[in-house]
Amino acid sequence: xxxxxxxxxxxxxxxxxxxxxxxxxxxxxxxxxxxxxxxxxxxxxxxxxxxxxxxxxxxxxxxxxxxxxxxxxxxxxxxxxxxxxxxxxxxxxxxxxxxxxxxxxxxxxxxxxxxxxxxxxxxxxxxxxxxxxxxxxxxxxxxxxxxxxxxxxxxxxxxxxxxxxxxxxxxxxxxxxxxxxxxxxxxxxxxxxxxxxxxxxxxxxxxxxxxxxxxxxxxxxxxxxxxxxxxxxxxxxxxxxxxxxxxxxxxxxxxxxxxxxxxxx
Numbered sequence: 429x430x431x432x433x434x435x436x437x438x439x440x441x442x443x444x445x446x447x448x449x450x451x452x453x454x455x456x457x458x459x460x461x462x463x464x465x466x467x468x469x470x471x472x473x474x475x476x477x478x479x480x481x482x483x484x485x486x487x488x489x490x491x492x493x494x495x496x497x498x499x500x501x502x503x504x505x506x507x508x509x510x511x512x513x514x515x516x517x518x519x520x521x522x523x524x525x526x527x528x529x530x531x532x533x534x535x536x537x538x539x540x541x542x543x544x545x546x547x548x549x550x551x552x553x554x555x556x557x558x559x560x561x562x563x564x565x566x567x568x569x570x571x572x573x574x575x576x577x578x579x580x581x582x583x584x585x586x587x588x589x590x591x592x593x594x595x596x597x598x599x600x601x602x603x604x605x606x607x608x609x610x611x612x613x614x615x616x617x618x619x620x621x622x623x624x625x626x627x628x629x630x631x632x633x634x635x636x637x638x639x640x641x642x643x644x645x646x647x648x649x650x651x652x653x654x655x656x657x658x659x660x661x662x663x664x665x666x667x668x669x670x671x672x673x674x675x676x677x678x679x680x681x682x683x684x685x686x687x688x689x690x691x692x693x
Contacts, residue, residue, distance in 0.1 A: 446471040446638055447492070447607060452501035452513075454487055461487045462498065463662040469607070469655075472636040476649040476670075479659035480685060485642045488659075489609050492640065494526045505529075505606060529607040530600035535616050536592040538584040538599075544571065545580040548599050556603070563602070570598040574628055590621035597628055608632065610641040614648075626652075646689055650674050658682045 449467035453460070462484045469475050477485040490496040492503060497513065504510040505528040511521050530551075538547050548567035552558045571577050574594045584592055593613060600608055613629065614622045626648050633639065633652045643649055649656055649670060656673040658666045658681075666679045677683045 444470065446473075446506060447640075448502075448504040449488075449492070450502045450504075452488065452491060452498050452503070454484075454491065454496060454498045461662050462491070465501070465659075465662075465664060467657065467664070469638060469640060471638055473654045474633050474637075474639045474641065474652055475655045475657060476653035477640065477642045477657050477659060478644070478646065478649060478673075478685075479665075483659040484662040485659055486611055489531070489611050489640060489642050492525075492607070493529050493531050493609055494522045495531070497522075528605065529609050530603040530605035531609045531611065532593070532596045532600050532613050534612040536584070536589075536596050538592055538595060540584050543581050543583055544576065544587075544595050547584070547595060548602050551599065551603050567598065567602055570601050571595075574598055588621060589617045590624045593617065593625045594628055597625075597632075606638065608637055608639045610639065610643070612642055612644065614643070614645060644689070646674060646686065658685065660685070 445468045447467070447469040449465055452462050452465040454462040465484070465488055467488070477488060479485050487496055491498050497517070500514045502510060502512050503525060505525070509524050509528055511517055511525050539550065542550065545564065545567055548571070549560065549563040552563040552566070553560050568577065568580060571580055574597065576591060576594055576598070579587060579591060587595065610629065614625050617625065622645070626645070629639070629641070630652050641649070641653070653670055655667060656670050657664055658673055658677070660681055666673055666677060666682045672678070673682060674686055677686060
């Protein structure tokens with residue numbers, strides 16, 4: 429699978445960790461949000477981060493993409509990118525880290541004054557410096573893949589929430605990342621639109637994309653994730669396969685969380 433083809437994973441499944449996180453810490457004022465987070469994601473693996481609101485899940489995700497700057501710890505991608513946040517980090521180091529992943533946001537974050545195709549090619553053309561014709565061709569192929577070819581010249585306000593989120597996924601894929609990051613990708617959607625977005629993510633999982641997904645959809649996490657990480661209070665409480673973490677959790681705090689979410693439905 430080649431990185432020149434944005435319709436296939438940038439990094440094929442392989443043995444060994446693609447993403448490593450060690451001792452990650454982050455505070456906002458006096459509030460310590462992350463307290464020494466360790467995490468490992470293998471190439472082609474899907475990791476779901478679950479936990480109550482305020483547990484630090486989104487802060488971990490934003491740190492992986494350099495949208496939040498941790499106070500301490502290290503993030504490494506492959507064998508060629510390592511950022512040590514215990515010292516001053518240069519813009520070049522942050523840039524290399526950001527190049528490794530692409531984020532799909534909870535509330536889409538599409539530019540409202542741009543058409544669908546303009547939203548998708550903005551990053552490849554203006555951030556990565558790729559030729560416009562190449563970026564447009566990639567964008568059209570990706571839009572067709574998620575059933576939105578006819579929406580290329582539409583504006584975000586003309587799309588449903590599910591369509592906007594699928595554009596958000598295409599925009600991330602167009603950056604040819606090594607890792608896809610999803611922050612609660614279905615939480616802003618009406619219930620009847622959730623399935624169309626989860627189907628796209630499931631397809632990407634089946635193709636071997638490496639993904640880290642913050643989600644409250646435990647059924648989806650059980651189906652698509654190779655590993656589930658339960659966080660609470662800024663720490664990793666438990667991690668393991670879906671069968672263990674959701675079916676037979678070892679920690680009482682995990683059992684309480686899973687039971688409470690199950691009782692909501």
